[in-house]
Amino acid sequence: MSYLTIKDLTVRLKNGVPLLRKVSLEVKSGEVRALVGESGAGKSMIGKAVLGILPRAAKLTGGEILLDGEDLLTLPPKARRAKIGAKVALIPQDPLTALNPSRRVGPQITDRLVDILGWKRKQAEDRAAELLDEVHIQSPERVMRSYPHELSGGMRQRILIASAFAAEPKLIIADEPTTALDVTVQKQILKLIREMQERHDTALLFVTHDLGVVSKISQSLTVLYAGMVIEETDVRTFFAEPGHAYSRALLAATPKYTDPDGSLMPVPDSIISQVEQQVAAFDAQLKR
Amino acid sequence: MQIVRTLLTRLATTIITLLGAAIIVFVVIRVVPGNPIAMMLPPGATEADIARLEALYGLDKSIFEQFLIWIGNVLQGDFGTSITTRQPVFDLVIGRLPATLELSVMALLIAIVVGGSAALTATLYRGTKVEGGIDVAGGVALSLPDFLWGLALILVLGVLWPLFHISGRVSPSLGFEFNTDFYLIEALVRFRFDVVLDLLGHMFLPALALAIPLAAIILQLLKQSLKECMHDDYITLARTKGYSETSIIARDALPNAILPTLTLVGVQFTFLIGGTVIIERLFSYEGLGNMAIDAVINRDLPLIQGIVLVFALLFTLVNLLVDMTYAALNPRLRHA
Numbered sequence: 001m002s003y004l005t006i007k008d009l010t011v012r013l014k015n016g017v018p019l020l021r022k023v024s025l026e027v028k029s030g031e032v033r034a035l036v037g038e039s040g041a042g043k044s045m046i047g048k049a050v051l052g053i054l055p056r057a058a059k060l061t062g063g064e065i066l067l068d069g070e071d072l073l074t075l076p077p078k079a080r081r082a083k084i085g086a087k088v089a090l091i092p093q094d095p096l097t098a099l100n101p102s103r104r105v106g107p108q109i110t111d112r113l114v115d116i117l118g119w120k121r122k123q124a125e126d127r128a129a130e131l132l133d134e135v136h137i138q139s140p141e142r143v144m145r146s147y148p149h150e151l152s153g154g155m156r157q158r159i160l161i162a163s164a165f166a167a168e169p170k171l172i173i174a175d176e177p178t179t180a181l182d183v184t185v186q187k188q189i190l191k192l193i194r195e196m197q198e199r200h201d202t203a204l205l206f207v208t209h210d211l212g213v214v215s216k217i218s219q220s221l222t223v224l225y226a227g228m229v230i231e232e233t234d235v236r237t238f239f240a241e242p243g244h245a246y247s248r249a250l251l252a253a254t255p256k257y258t259d260p261d262g263s264l265m266p267v268p269d270s271i272i273s274q275v276e277q278q279v280a281a282f283d284a285q286l287k288r
Numbered sequence: 289m290q291i292v293r294t295l296l297t298r299l300a301t302t303i304i305t306l307l308g309a310a311i312i313v314f315v316v317i318r319v320v321p322g323n324p325i326a327m328m329l330p331p332g333a334t335e336a337d338i339a340r341l342e343a344l345y346g347l348d349k350s351i352f353e354q355f356l357i358w359i360g361n362v363l364q365g366d367f368g369t370s371i372t373t374r375q376p377v378f379d380l381v382i383g384r385l386p387a388t389l390e391l392s393v394m395a396l397l398i399a400i401v402v403g404g405s406a407a408l409t410a411t412l413y414r415g416t417k418v419e420g421g422i423d424v425a426g427g428v429a430l431s432l433p434d435f436l437w438g439l440a441l442i443l444v445l446g447v448l449w450p451l452f453h454i455s456g457r458v459s460p461s462l463g464f465e466f467n468t469d470f471y472l473i474e475a476l477v478r479f480r481f482d483v484v485l486d487l488l489g490h491m492f493l494p495a496l497a498l499a500i501p502l503a504a505i506i507l508q509l510l511k512q513s514l515k516e517c518m519h520d521d522y523i524t525l526a527r528t529k530g531y532s533e534t535s536i537i538a539r540d541a542l543p544n545a546i547l548p549t550l551t552l553v554g555v556q557f558t559f560l561i562g563g564t565v566i567i568e569r570l571f572s573y574e575g576l577g578n579m580a581i582d583a584v585i586n587r588d589l590p591l592i593q594g595i596v597l598v599f600a601l602l603f604t605l606v607n608l609l610v611d612m613t614y615a616a617l618n619p620r621l622r623h624a
Contacts, residue, residue, distance in 0.1 A: 051528045056415070078532075085530020097521040102543040102619055108522075116530040147619040160525075 002026040003203045004050065004171055009063035011045055011054065011227075019045050019058055020227040021282055027171065032197060032204040034214040034235070036250070037224035043207045045227070047173040050205075052084055068170065085116045089164035091174040091193065095156035095181070099148035106144030109163040117167055124166075131162035134199070135192060154185040158192065165196055171203045178213065190216060211254040215239060223247050226279045246275050298611075302604045309600035310362075310593065314355050317592055324371050324587040345371065345589075358593065367597075368590035372583075377594035381576065385598060386469035387457055388568070388575035392561050394472075394491055395498035399560075400553075402499065403506030410507070411514040411537055422507070429504035434563045438497035438570045445493060453490040455572040462486055494571040498560050505556055506549060513545035520544075547618055554610030558603045 004027040011020040020042045027033045035043045048054050050065055052072070065072045067087060072080050092098035099108055109131065110124035119127075125144070132140035135158040148156060157177065164172055174193060178186040194217050197204045206218055214221055214235060221238055223231040223246070231244040242248045252265040325341050342348045346357060361368060367377040410422040432440075446454035453459070458471060464483050468474050472491070475483040517523060518541055526540050565577035572578070576595060583591040 053524050053527050081527075081530045081532070084528060088528070090525060090528045092521055092525055094521060098525050100522040100526075100540050100544070102617075103540075111526075112529040115535075149620050 001029060003029045003068060004205065005064070005066040006046065006050070007064040007066070009046070009049060009065065010061045011042075011049055011058050012061050014057055014059060018227055018283070020049070021279070022063065023224075023227065023229055025222050025229065025232065027203045027205050029170065029203050030201045031220065032194075032206060032218040034218035034221040035205060035207045035224065036209065036211060036214060036221055038209065040226075041224040042227035043209075043224050044175050046224075047090070047175050047205060047207055050084075050171075051088060051090055051173060052080060082116065085112060086167060087169055088171045088173065089167065089169040091157075091161055091164045091172060091177045093176045093179055095153050095160055098160055099156055101148055103147075104144065105146050105148060105151070105159055109144070109159065109166055112163075112167055127166060128162070131166055132159070134165075134196065135159070135162045137162075153181055154189065157181060157185075157189050161189075161193060161196060165200055165202070168200060169202060171205065172197070173205045173207070175207045176209070177206075179208075179210075193217065211251060223250070225275050228279055228282060230275065230278075245271050298608055302601075302608075305604050306597065306600050310359065310597055311355070313593055313596040314358065315351060317587075317589055318351050318354070322587045324589055327587055328371065358590075362597075367594045370583075370591045371588045372586045372591070373588075377590050380579065380591065381594045381598050383469055384574065384576045384579050387471070387573065388561070388564050388577060390470065390472045391491060391495055391564055391568070391573065391575060392498070392557075394495040395502070395560055396557055398495055398499035399502035399506055403503035404510060406503070406507045407510035407514060408537060408542070410511045411518065411541070412533060414515060414518075422511075426504040426507045429500045430508075432501070434497050434501055434560075435566045435570060437500045438494065438567050441493045441497055442570070452493050453486075454493060455490075457487070457490050457574050458483070459486050459490075490571075490573070494564075494567045494573055497570075498563050498567055502553070502556050502560055506553060509552055510545060510549045513548050514541050517541040517545045543617070547614065550610060550614055550617070554606055558606055561599065561602055561606070 006023060006025050008022040008024055009020050010018065010022055012018050023042070023046060025033070025035075025046075035046060037043045045054070045058070048058075049060060050067075050072070054060060060073065063073075067083065070083070072083065075083065099105065106125065106128060109128040110119075110121070113119040113124040113127065114121055128144060129140040132143060137143055137155065137158055143151070143155070143159070151159070161177075177193060178189050181189060190213060193204070193206075196202075204218075206214075208214060218235055220234045221232075222229055223244070225246060231238070231242065231247045233243060237243075238247065239251070242251055246267070249265070249267040249271045253267055255264060324345070325338055325347065328341065329337060339348070346354055349357070358368065365378070367381070369375065370377055370380055373380065406422050406426065410419045413419050442454045445451050458464070462483060464475075464480065466474055472484065472487050475481075475487060514537065518537070520541075523536060523540055526536050531539075564575060565580055567573070568575045568577040569581050576598065580592070580595045582588075583595060
């Protein structure tokens with residue numbers, strides 16, 4: 001059964017320019033869904049809309065976001081915040097800026113448990129230590145007393161992952177969680193997210209521009225172009241026989257691990273204009 | 289080891305600063321026109337009388353010699369004798385310093401509370417009319433200097449609606465005997481709240497006049513840093529955790545935004561202490577600044593020198609305090 005259901009989600013800039021064009025997608029409980037697209041395709045915007053952190057310049061103008069069957073957009077702001085805080089968590093893109101530099105690491109993991117969910121401090125601290133152990137951090141007590149600047153980027157991303165899983169959320173949104181890390185660390189972090197997701201049986205919406213990552217982590221994927229869903233399928237089908245010409249072109253433009261020396265094809269102009277026509281037709285249909 | 293070295297460096301720079309201030313003042317007040325002897329003698333005094341008095345105060349020697357004698361005495365703890373009151377400069381200055389300290393700190397507190405809460409409110413309501421209104425108020429506050437605010441406050445809250453005292457430090461009618469010169473602190477410690485209230489009634493308007501421009505500076509700077517912080521990723525992450533905007537600003541943004549503000553507040557606080565000179569005069573508040581003006585009018589050279597030295601010492605202490613607070617608040621410096 002699907003945990004997150006997005007129906008016809010439309011987000012526009014204040015001046016009316018659409019960022020998301022009636023996006024619909026589902027993430028089932030315990031499922032990993034990748035959200036793929038070029039920069040600016042709106043993949044992060046979907047995650048932000050779900051988490052209620054759209055930038056001030058953007059405005060949600062239509063659609064539904066159902067979390068466990070309940071429409072988040074009809075809830076009053078306070079109730080929505082509390083529900084998101086309890087059920088959804090974010091693994092951010094850049095671990096170097098996502099931790100507050102003037103606070104110790106420990107309270108940044110436990111704060112949601114204590115302040116929002118009403119845990120006892122001691123209980124939350126034990127839980128944080130346990131989680132740090134799960135993300136393979138040695139001597140959790142010492143790390144919890146540290147400030148972010150005393151820790152490496154990989155270490156900080158592990159802490160952010162531990163923090164995301166702290167409240168046992170039903171859905172985690174990972175917004176390009178490996179993009180800011182160097183390649184060797186990327187692999188470990190990817191493996192770790194996978195491992196944690198399986199252990200906690202959490203649904204995961206994995207936002208990425210890297211098709212190589214998709215095959216390693218997710219079962220299903222949604223391809224976006226210009227804020228429009230181009231293709232929605234399971235990973236096996238996608239890599240075997242992508243349904244949309246744009247998806248095929250995207251795949252041809254991605255280096256393959258099986259054939260690292262193979263030649264790469266940039267996405268041809270003809271295909272770009274084909275999708276652009278599709279977008280224009282869609283916009284025209286919306287106006288009517 | 290690091291701490292000892294830092295402290296020694298600070299001590300050395302403090303001494304150099306004080307020496308510089310002492311030299312400049314010593315030379316300047318002797319070069320400008322005006323002779324203390326002329327103020328002391330009745331008209332018709334003879335050349336011989338003038339020469340005798342000049343010799344008495346050592347004013348017949350060269351500036352360089354005078355300076356060496358003075359600095360030698362200062363190093364032995366002797367700041368000389370006031371020419372007008374014939375009392376030791378040290379006692380006079382120490383007697384007046386607490387009044388000025390209480391006034392300055394009170395003004396600083398008002399500025400921090402008013403400017404800080406205005407900045408927090410403006411950040412919470414950023415992009416709305418509330419922020420616009422606060423910005424306008426801040427602009428007005430900043431466009432007038434402290435002494436004009438003092439005059440305006442006297443007219444409105446002292447004369448038109450006489451809510452506060454506009455003259456002196458304490459009402460003599462209270463008949464309260466102080467054992468120290470820190471009136472406010474002493475009254476608090478002795479639980480004499482009627483006296484505390486009277487002291488605050490006297491202190492409020494001059495402190496407010498001093499605080500208004502500083503509050504506006506704190507408002508502008510803190511608001512700017514707060515708004516920049518609000519775009520940071522850790523703020524976004526805190527939002528997803530379920531925190532309200534208010535608690536995010538207070539708990540996540542404020543500790544990071546406060547650091548750049550702190551440095552400037554330190555500098556501005558020294559200006560505020562400088563501002564007490566005129567404000568104390570305006571409100572007949574018996575502090576160091578008021579005494580400084582009398583000393584200048586009377587060409588009371590030893591007293592001027594003593595007062596300036598104390599002000600210079602205050603400024604360097606404030607700067608030291610700011611640096612220490614900065615290190616304590618910034619975890620990236622704490623372990624360095």
